Amino acid sequence: MNLLRILKTGTWKIPCALLLAGVLALACVQCSVRSLVYLPPQPKDKTAYLEKRAAWEPHRRTFHHNGAKLSGWLIEKKGQPLLVYYGGNAMDISMMLPYLDRFPHAKLLVNYRGYGLSTGSPTEQDIMGDSLAILDSVLKETGRTPDDVILVGQSLGSGVATQVASVRHVKKLVLLVPFDSLLETARGLFPYLPVRLLLPDHFRSDLAAPKVACPVSILAAGADEVIPPHHAKRLRDCFSVPVSYQEFPGAMHNTIWLSPGFDKAFSQSIGY
Numbered sequence: 001m002n003l004l005r006i007l008k009t010g011t012w013k014i015p016c017a018l019l020l021a022g023v024l025a026l027a028c029v030q031c032s033v034r035s036l037v038y039l040p041p042q043p044k045d046k047t048a049y050l051e052k053r054a055a056w057e058p059h060r061r062t063f064h065h066n067g068a069k070l071s072g073w074l075i076e077k078k079g080q081p082l083l084v085y086y087g088g089n090a091m092d093i094s095m096m097l098p099y100l101d102r103f104p105h106a107k108l109l110v111n112y113r114g115y116g117l118s119t120g121s122p123t124e125q126d127i128m129g130d131s132l133a134i135l136d137s138v139l140k141e142t143g144r145t146p147d148d149v150i151l152v153g154q155s156l157g158s159g160v161a162t163q164v165a166s167v168r169h170v171k172k173l174v175l176l177v178p179f180d181s182l183l184e185t186a187r188g189l190f191p192y193l194p195v196r197l198l199l200p201d202h203f204r205s206d207l208a209a210p211k212v213a214c215p216v217s218i219l220a221a222g223a224d225e226v227i228p229p230h231h232a233k234r235l236r237d238c239f240s241v242p243v244s245y246q247e248f249p250g251a252m253h254n255t256i257w258l259s260p261g262f263d264k265a266f267s268q269s270i271g272y
Contacts, residue, residue: 037156037182037201038122039090040115056097063110065133068120072110073097074138081171082106082142083150083270084135086157086164092116099257103272105150106142110134124159124201131160135168146170150270153178155227155253159203162235166211173216174269177253179227180206180234188228209238217244217269219262221251244269 056073063070072093083105087093093109093116100107112127113120120126139146149170153161158178165173179185182203186195216239220232229247236243248259256262 037089037199038112038114040112040122041090041092061110063130063134063137065130066126068113068126068130069118070110070113070130070134071117072134073107075107076142077104077106080105081148081150081271082108082138082144083152084108084161084164086131086151086153086160087112087115088155088157091154091157103267103270105270105272108134108138124203127160128163131164132167135164150174152176152270155179156182156203158235159205162205162212163203163208165214166208169213171214172269172271173212173214174266175216175218175232175235176266177221177224177227177232177256178205178218178235179203179231180238184234185227185231188231205235206238209235210240212239212241215242215244218246219256219265219269220245220247221253221256221259222247222249223251224253224256226253 056075059073059075061072061074063072083100083103085093085096085100085107087096087109093111096109100109110130111118113122113130115122135149138144139149146168147170149168150172151161151165151170152174153159154176155178158175159182161173161175162178164170182201183195183199184206186199216236218232218236220229221227222229232247233245236245246265248256248262251259251262
């Protein structure tokens with residue numbers, strides 16, 4: 001009888017509408033949070049570093065994976081290890097080409113979905129799937145094995161590199177301003193928000209780290225305002241392999257490159 005009355009009066013519509021509104025609001029907030037995690041800049045590889053572009057252009061590559069076109073560079077150097085670089089959340093990967101030019105390594109740098117000239121929208125699942133597929137493709141093409149690969153991950157890219165290293169037995173893993181997990185970093189930045197519900201991608205490096213079998217180097221910024229260095233220390237303690245940890249006092253998230261001794265530390269970490 002009560003059920004019939006509810007159906008006739010239509011009062012059931014109110015809680016359903018509230019539930020729907022809540023679901024839509026949560027979806028909108030998740031989209032907003034995702035836009036804070038992934039901040040692709042305007043593509044720089046069309047115009048940036050023009051004096052170098054002529055030298056880089058023959059090395060430009062487009063990889064295809066799960067409906068996306070992924071743009072980057074493969075610079076082969078026979079007899080040299082392959083350095084694979086995973087960039088930060090607001091980085092067009094082309095900005096690393098001038099810095100890495102000084103090293104003799106073969107190099108693979110590819111923009112995430114939605115970054116640079118790559119198509120699609122970034123998610124953790126897609127970034128990881130793309131990264132593994134591209135690495136495997138390049139290894140097959142160049143006749144290399146994973147133990148000839150040095151992975152370098154910066155900021156967001158540290159989460160990518162750590163997960164890749166957990167399933168591919170590479171030569172070395174180098175992490176710059178890394179987090180233990182994106183989830184924990186976000187909790188620290190937004191302590192009063194239900195971050196687990198709002199953040200769609202967690203990048204749990206702390207769970208991947210124990211599966212890494214190669215030596216690890218961590219270069220952390222002592223005054224990092226985005227990923228405080230205690231996250232890097234927590235990550236260090238998650239590995240079961242030797243970890244070289246170096247912290248640069250006073251360095252911030254985006255200025256660690258300018259720290260005295262950074263160039264030497266980075267060079268040593270990649271074996272140069």
